[in-house]
Structures are given as structure tokens and as C-alpha cells.
Amino acid sequence: MKLEKNPSAPRTGRPGIAWAIPGALFFLFFAGAPMAIVGYLSFTDWNGLSDPVWSGMDNWSRLWNDDGMRNAVWLSLLLTALTWLTQTPIVLLLGVWAAGRQRNRAVLSAIFFVPLLASSVALALLWRTIFDPNFGLAPDIANFLNLESADLLGSERGAFAAVLFVTGWQFVPFHMLIYQGGARQIPRSFYDAAAIDGAGTVRQFFHITLPQLRNTIVTSTVLMVVGALTYFDTVLILTRGGPGDATAIVPYLMYDTGFKAFDLGYASAVATALVVVATAASLLLVRLTGFTKMRSTREGL
């Protein structure tokens, strides 16, 4: 036993690193190695059938000058920014509310949860039906709002708004949960003290809740940014990148070039760019907001 062999290990025997090897190798094989391979493939020309052929910087210089890619990057950034701007106030409000102890809270939270349980495919199908210009709810809404056309998904802005809305509808409960967890950790005594000093709800919110939720906001923001940069299922089913290329965000462009046009080398360049941007964005956010400092206090969560 380890106990005798290794006197520096105090008292009890310990499992060797060998226990972690199968899991680590399995993960590296299907997630780690592919990260390296996608980088390599981005320098090749590959149609998926024959072997990849080295093509140097071809894909990258093409990527730099590709209008489709520029459009996709712009749409992805716009979608990310609007996702954050629309979802954050909603989840902040709902999450802080859900952290309270209202009697009806459990029931309502359970209902709010349903969108999170279903697959994005199922939800996108539901919304596609609702947005249908002939048989869906869209004609009624268009009448109500006095819109000219009920064909929401047929107009460029409408389709983009629909993607923004449906993904929000799906992911708000998740972020609400994060905020709920964060708000629960704020000591009650802070509020008691503020209430005794005569601070009202609004002041309590801005002077206690918001500052205390700092770390939660960072976590949720990082997840929203990475999430929005990688939305794919919803776009594929709801709009197929269209009309035209009005919703062809980066992951959709990658799918389209890779698995529709079978230009897998170029699609790898798109994918690599996506990883770099997503990683850079989350690192930047973490750095800018001093997130690393809190790492230690929440380690092992």
C-alpha cells in the first residue's frame, strides 16, 4: 500500500494519478485534440472525402476578405450585445425576485423552468409554428400592432429579432437561476441595516443588491457572451440563416460552408476564429472585472 511506500503522504493511502488517466484521456481525445486539429485543418483544403491537403494561409486570407464572414461576425456581435442588453435586466429582476421567500415562488419558478428543459430544436419548432405568417399567431399579433406584414421571419429585421427573442425565452430561466443563487448569498443583515437607516427598496437594490451581485453578473455575462456567440440550433430551424443572410451568424456560416458546401478546410478557419473570439471575449471580461479574485472564494463550487 501507498501508506508504507510514501512516508510523506500523511497517515492514509491515496489513489494514484492513474485513476484520473482514463477520464482525462477520453476528454482530451474528443475535445482537447480536436481543438488542435481544427487549427491544423484551417490551413488545409479538405472536402470531407479525400485527405486534407495543406494550403498554407489560403483559408485565412480568404476569411479576412470574405463578405459573408464579415456579415456573420457583425451579426454575431450584434446578437451578443443585444442578448446581454435585453436579458440582463430581465434575469436580474426575476432572479432577485426568485431568491425571496414568497409562497407562490416555487410554483412559478417551476413554470419558468419548462423552456430550459426542452431542447432548442423543440422550442425552435414551437416558435416557428407560432411565427407562421398564415396559420400561426403572427397574423393576430400583426393585426394588434398594426404591422403591414405578418411574415416576421420573412423580413430581415424580423428574423433577427425572432432569433434574439426565442433564444432569450429559452435561456432566461438559466440565468435567472444563477442570479437567484447569487442573491440568496447576500446576508440579510445588510438589508435590515439599510431598512433601519431608512433606505427604500430602490436604494437597497442599487446600493446592496447590485454591488453584491457583482460576481454573479460577471459569471452570467460570460455565459451569455459565449452562449450567444455559439447559438446554432435555433438559427438552423427558425430561419436557416435567412432571409438572405440576415441571420447567418458565425456558427451557422461554419455549418453551411462545412457541411452543406463541404468546404471543411475553410469552415475550420471559421471555427478557429470563433474559438479565438469566444475565448478572448470571456478572458477579457474576466480580466476587466477582476473575476479571478473571486475564484478562490468560490473554488470547488
Place this chain on the structure above:
Amino acid sequence: MTQTIDKRPAGVRERPPGERPRAARALRLRRANYPAGVGVLVWLVIVMVPLYILVASTLQTRQSYLDNGPLSIPTEPTLDAYRTVLEGDFPRYLLNTAIVTAACAAIAIVLAVTVSYSIVRTRSRASRRIFQIFLLGLAIPSQAVIIPVYLIITELQLYDTLLAIILPTAAFALPVSVLILVGTMRDIEEELYESMALDGASQTRILLQLVVPISRAGISTVGVFSALGAWNGFLFPLILTQSPETRVLTLGLYDYVGEFRVDIPALLAAVVLSIVPIFTAYLFARRQLINGLMGVGGR
């Protein structure tokens, strides 16, 4: 102060004066209710209306849906839509999804338990490295690696098999699983290991008889959470399988768009049927699911 007291709801105002701190607390909770309460109600409508449409539409016939629109109340409820779906290929998709889900959860649990056990108990640089690998792995989006995964799966001659879905899906469930289990296993006290070691227990016995029973909550969270991911997974099946024999639910739903283009009740019935099993699981394993989701959020 008097102003704030005046705004208290009647029930709070009548409290004895000695109980002021508690009254203040009640005050906060009550008053925080109003602005949030309105928002919550609005959101409730936004969530409920589509869900109502989803369920109500499936209880109609194709024609009555087309005639009356999505908001109508089904006057003559019928289960025809469900019959249409269940008589088709849906049961096979369901079976495939069940196999994929069970296999993914099993692989994630076994590998995450052994990895986490080693990370928690082996205090070496190598184990810290491995933990870091999994932490970094949290950030890898599956879209980014789908092309190499496709290459690997075809090289392994696994294309268009259920294993092609299971292996990468399980691998992508590992980072969160390890994170959750390391958190759970850290709380096991040293004394318990010591007494097991005094009895001369091997590492395998310590793992099976001490660590696994104590980490039950974490393990079921990992199981439920990885199962949810596998059940709802779409990208891996979309790229890595092709034939109807290996089709899973999400991919089947995607195909229904073409097949049931005009039979909207049937399309939505398939959507409902795909959600029902998870919803049932949610009712039984609510805590594990929420813990899993919070584990992702707390990373």
C-alpha cells in the same frame, strides 16, 4: 423611519414593538415584491402563452387548427395527433435517444467519479494539471470542434452509429461533471479515509464503500445533468449520423418539419412527446437538475 413604517402592510404594522428587526426584514421582502411582481407576471404570460399553444394545438385535428388558429380552445379534444406521431418512426427515435442518454450518463458518471476521486485525493502537480484541463474544457464550444470530431469519428469507422453520438456527447459532459464531483468529494472528512485505511481497505474499496455513498447527491446531479444534455443534444447527431436507424429525437423533430409541414398538431405533438420524459424526470429530480445548472453557473 416613520415614513417607512407607514408603508408597511397592515399585518406587519401590528407586530409588537420589541420585534423590530424581524419587522424590518418582513418589510424588505414585502416591498421588494411590487416592482418585481409585475415583471414576474409579465414573464409568466410570455412563458405560458406559447406553452398553452403547444398543448392546445396538439389536441385538435389538423383542420380545426387551420380553421381556428393557435389560440383557440379545443372544443372537441382529440388525441389523433399523438396517434399519428406514435404510429410513425417516433418510438424508434425515442429508443435511440434513451440508449444515447443512458450511455452518456453512465460514461460521465464512471469517468467523472474516478477522475474527481484522484483529483481530490492525489495532491500532486499532475492532478492539479488534470483539474485545470477540465476547467479549461468548460469553455470549449462543441461547434468549434465539430469538424475534427467528424474526422475522428469517420476515421474510427463509427459514422452513423449511436456510438458516434455517445462518445463525444459524454466527453463534453465531463468538465461540468468533474467540477460538480470535485466540489462534493472535497467535503469528505479525512478521518473517514483514515478509518477505512486502518481496516486495510484498498483504494477501490474506499472509493466504492466510502466515497461513492457519501457523494450520492453529487453523482445523481451529474447523472441527471449529463442525461439532460444527451437527451437534448442536436449538433453531434446532426453531423455524425444520417440514416433513420440511428436517428435520435431531436433530429427526428428536425425532420418532421418537412414531413408534417401541414399537419401542425402532429408536429407539435411530437414536440410535446419529446419534452414529457424530461419533464417527468424534472418532477422527480428537481434538486439534482437545479444543482447541476447552478454548477454550470457557478464555474
